Amino acid sequence: MSTVRAAGERAAGEAARRRTFAVISHPDAGKSTLTEALALHARAIGEAGAVHGKAGRRGVTSDWMEMERTRGISVTSAVLQFAHRDHVLNLLDTPGHADFSEDTYRVLAAVDCAVMLIDAAKGLEEQTRKLFDVCRHRGIPVITFVNKWDRPGREALELLDEIEREFRLKPTPVTWPVGIAGHLRGLVDVRDDAHMLRYVKAPGGAREAKEELVPADRAAAEEGGDFAQAAEEIELLAADGAVFDRESFLAGKSTPVFFGAALGNVGVRLLLDAVVDMAPAPPARELTGGGVRPVGAAFSGLVFKVQANMDRSHRDRIAFVRVCSGIFERGMTVTHAASGRPFATKYAHSVFGQDRSSVDVAYPGDVVGLVNAAALRVGDTLYDGPKAEFPPMPTFAPEHFAVARPVDIGRSKQFRRGITQLGEEGVVQVLVSDRRGEQAPVLAAVGPMQFDVVTHRMAHEFSAPVTLEPLPYHLARATDAAGAEALNRSRLVRGEALTRLRDGALLALFPDRWQANSFRREFPEGRLDHLIAAH
Numbered sequence: 001m002s003t004v005r006a007a008g009e010r011a012a013g014e015a016a017r018r019r020t021f022a023v024i025s026h027p028d029a030g031k032s033t034l035t036e037a038l039a040l041h042a043r044a045i046g047e048a049g050a051v052h053g054k055a056g057r058r059g060v061t062s063d064w065m066e067m068e069r070t071r072g073i074s075v076t077s078a079v080l081q082f083a084h085r086d087h088v089l090n091l092l093d094t095p096g097h098a099d100f101s102e103d104t105y106r107v108l109a110a111v112d113c114a115v116m117l118i119d120a121a122k123g124l125e126e127q128t129r130k131l132f133d134v135c136r137h138r139g140i141p142v143i144t145f146v147n148k149w150d151r152p153g154r155e156a157l158e159l160l161d162e163i164e165r166e167f168r169l170k171p172t173p174v175t176w177p178v179g180i181a182g183h184l185r186g187l188v189d190v191r192d193d194a195h196m197l198r199y200v201k202a203p204g205g206a207r208e209a210k211e212e213l214v215p216a217d218r219a220a221a222e223e224g225g226d227f228a229q230a231a232e233e234i235e236l237l238a239a240d241g242a243v244f245d246r247e248s249f250l251a252g253k254s255t256p257v258f259f260g261a262a263l264g265n266v267g268v269r270l271l272l273d274a275v276v277d278m279a280p281a282p283p284a285r286e287l288t289g290g291g292v293r294p295v296g297a298a299f300s301g302l303v304f305k306v307q308a309n310m311d312r313s314h315r316d317r318i319a320f321v322r323v324c325s326g327i328f329e330r331g332m333t334v335t336h337a338a339s340g341r342p343f344a345t346k347y348a349h350s351v352f353g354q355d356r357s358s359v360d361v362a363y364p365g366d367v368v369g370l371v372n373a374a375a376l377r378v379g380d381t382l383y384d385g386p387k388a389e390f391p392p393m394p395t396f397a398p399e400h401f402a403v404a405r406p407v408d409i410g411r412s413k414q415f416r417r418g419i420t421q422l423g424e425e426g427v428v429q430v431l432v433s434d435r436r437g438e439q440a441p442v443l444a445a446v447g448p449m450q451f452d453v454v455t456h457r458m459a460h461e462f463s464a465p466v467t468l469e470p471l472p473y474h475l476a477r478a479t480d481a482a483g484a485e486a487l488n489r490s491r492l493v494r495g496e497a498l499t500r501l502r503d504g505a506l507l508a509l510f511p512d513r514w515q516a517n518s519f520r521r522e523f524p525e526g527r528l529d530h531l532i533a534a535h
């Protein structure tokens with residue numbers, strides 16, 4: 001057999017046992033707790049210390065880390081890799097809290113599945129909605145985990161209703177709770193309703209609850225009304241057709257639902273099994289201009305995040321690459337699709353939170369960090385063998401806008417260079433308003449931290465300190481020439497309400513949804529389209 005064919009088969013085989021996913025949730029729903037619980041059940045590959053938690057961060061030296069330390073946030077998207085039942089799981093972190101930014105959305109371009117984590121007491125929340133929107137747009141299937149069932153919360157059926165109503169996504173429970181939220185007795189795996197999984201708090205205050213498989217008749221006798229109610233609800237749901245269906249799940253039309261408590265490790269193993277059994281393996285990826293790159297083809301990878309300047313002494317730039325096809329071997333020289341130039345991968349790392357270690361080989365679904373990646377931009381493709389180029393990253397709906405100006409007019413050349421580069425790197429979106437001109441670009445961001453990064457890098461890297469003047473807009477809509485004309489006629493225009501993206505696409509900015517709607521009513525002739533994750 002030719003070596004190329006053997007490599008292709010190896011890549012396809014390794015791809016088949018990989019699952020690459022992210023957890024989407026609102027802050028405090030329990031993402032960190034769930035991540036730790038998942039890693040506890042699975043076998044973390046790499047250092048034990050790689051499991052990220054909020055406490056115990058290591059001492060680090062770069063400017064980035066300084067920023068992290070002072071604000072208590074994590075700038076780096078951590079990638080956790082662990083093994084479960086002969087599968088390799090890659091869990092990509094989606095930064096939340098204050099570090100919610102465009103990078104959070106971009107991570108979703110690099111996963112094949114998402115676990116939507118919901119707080120049982122709060123149901124769907126703002127950030128979950130935004131992230132779900134991106135999943136829907138990208139066709140990423142979603143597994144739902146209702147967390148904190150050990151605490152008082154809402155009714156299970158009511159939560160399912162909310163998912164169906166708001167997301168037009170059919171919830172199909174795979175586990176069902178015995179006992180209302182706050183009175184968790186156990187779970188029934190609806191595929192095996194002859195048993196109940198009972199969870200008993202471990203003695204001595206250990207966090208992990210003990211799991212016991214109890215036959216249905218015994219559960220009925222011992223748990224009484226709680227078990228009877230669960231059994232009845234399970235029957236009702238089945239009659240209603242709320243039964244897991246892989247095809248509709250993969251098509252993004254339904255979501256398998258799991259219940260549990262990440263803190264007590266309740267239901268976490270079942271979720272982990274679901275990621276292995278239900279989530280898709282890395283698929284063939286669509287190429288620009290049609291066709292796909294099969295996973296067994298020669299190496300290709302997508303740059304989904306670039307982080308600059310993590311190390312002050314090196315000013316290095318690390319590009320996070322999701323392997324899409326073939327085998328990545330450190331040291332190989334690949335082609336950078338955007339420039340057609342060769343790119344040497346001498347410095348390839350696996351990136352576990354703050355820890356870096358060399359990675360020698362990676363397969364479809366894995367993430368490698370390439371250091372010294374000054375030429376790479378978010379959305380870029382790297383490949384070996386036949387040419388591959390993946391479609392560009394979409395423009396995510398910014399919600400924060402500010403006008404940038406150089407502090408020192410004498411440094412306007414450095415200012416322009418810096419802003420252009422940060423725009424190209426995808427640190428912020430750089431918009432131009434016809435009225436203000438190029439001298440005062442409008443910066444647009446998904447999260448305000450992106451502005452902090454701009455201020456910091458402009459001062460330290462480009463020696464052109466900037467001032468940012470916030471603008472009173474919070475919503476962007478894509479528009480066309482008719483919309484632009486209408487916007488110019490409307491009294492809404494205040495200089496920057498009409499802006500252009502780098503590629504010339506027109507964006508209309510509004511203070512809020514109400515204003516956008518009234519503009520639409522007044523000028524129905526202009527196009528006004530949602531951008532992804534816009535609300």
Ligand code: GDP
Pocket residue numbers: 025026027028029030031032033034147148149150151260261262263264
């Ligand atoms: P994140 O912001 O989504 O990463 O949330 P964390 O994992 O930091 O959790 C937020 C808070 O909820 C912490 O105080 C956790 O201890 C708590 N928490 C997380 N999962 C559970 C759970 O299953 N039950 C209970 N009672 N508390 C939980």
